Amino acid sequence: EDQVTQSPEALRLQEGESSSLNCSYTVSGLRGLFWYRQDPGKGPEFLFTLYSAGEEKEKERLKATLTKKESFLHITAPKPEDSATYLCALYPTGANSKLTFGKGITLSVRP
Amino acid sequence: DGGITQSPKYLFRKEGQNVTLSCEQNLNHDAMYWYRQDPGQGLRLIYYSQIVNDFQKGDIAEGYSVSREKKESFPLTVTSAQKNPTAFYLCASSWAFNSNQPQHFGDGTRLSIL
Numbered sequence: 001e002d003q004v005t006q007s008p009e010a011l012r013l014q015e016g017e018s019s020s021l022n023c024s025y026t027v028s029g030l031r032g033l034f035w036y037r038q039d040p041g042k043g044p045e046f047l048f049t050l051y052s053a054g055e056e057k058e059k060e061r062l063k064a065t066l067t068k069k070e071s072f073l074h075i076t077a078p079k080p081e082d083s084a085t086y087l088c089a090l091y092p093t094g095a096n097s098k099l100t101f102g103k104g105i106t107l108s109v110r111p
Numbered sequence: 112d113g114g115i116t117q118s119p120k121y122l123f124r125k126e127g128q129n130v131t132l133s134c135e136q137n138l139n140h141d142a143m144y145w146y147r148q149d150p151g152q153g154l155r156l157i158y159y160s161q162i163v164n165d166f167q168k169g170d171i172a173e174g175y176s177v178s179r180e181k182k183e184s185f186p187l188t189v190t191s192a193q194k195n196p197t198a199f200y201l202c203a204s205s206w207a208f209n210s211n212q213p214q215h216f217g218d219g220t221r222l223s224i225l
Contacts, residue, residue, distance in 0.1 A: 002154070031211045032211040032213075034213055041218075041219070042218050042219065043115075043117075043201050043203075043216035043218045044154075044201070044216045045216075045218050046214075046215060046216075048213075049211070049213055051211065059114075076167050086138045087154075088152075089154075091211060095209065096209065097209065098156055098159070098169070099154075099156070099214065100153070100155035101154040102153055103151060103152060103153045104153070107120075
């Protein structure tokens with residue numbers, strides 16, 4: 001069965017303190033792995049898609065990386081406005097495959 | 112601007128009542144989805160539609176119904192058969208089902224029991 005596990009559940013950082021969010025997965029075949037940002041009371045906002053091991057994507061202070069077992073969302077010098085819940089979702093191969101979401105990591109950045 | 116509009120933002124349901132959540136998209140996407148989000152859980156798929164006049168059950172379809180009469184619209188009805196409807200409901204769309212393109216989400220409807 002396809003599984004996605006995100007860790008830690010919650011992370012508190014000081015402004016400027018870099019860190020990484022982890023998304024571990026098990027899947028028979030990976031079509032794509034997605035990262036989303038979700039603010040309270042809002043829908044998830046798409047950040048990145050990663051398709052194959054070794055791939056990296058960057059956007060401002062965020063960089064997503066992918067291996068065969070996990071993905072990391074690295075946050076460099078975070079600011080309070082980076083506070084949000086970050087969701088990881090994987091899209092397995094297969095005719096009727098659907099997105100499987102992790103439970104999310106709630107990031108809080110203190111000024 | 113293209114996007115997905117969900118309404119209402121908040122909805123209250125009385126015992127034995129059916130309620131309908133609206134979802135409209137102007138992204139020209141073929142596929143649309145409904146998810147339920149509960150605290151401490153990942154998003155769970157309720158129903159999805161690959162194309163107009165077609166829809167399939169997701170993982171937790173019991174107590175819900177949908178229609179897809181227009182490409183732009185995918186309303187979700189929460190029926191009285193859904194005994195625990197309190198949750199945050201999210202609508203999403205993508206270019207095609209079973210593609211590796213990302214799904215894009217609306218800003219949700221929060222449903223509560225009166």
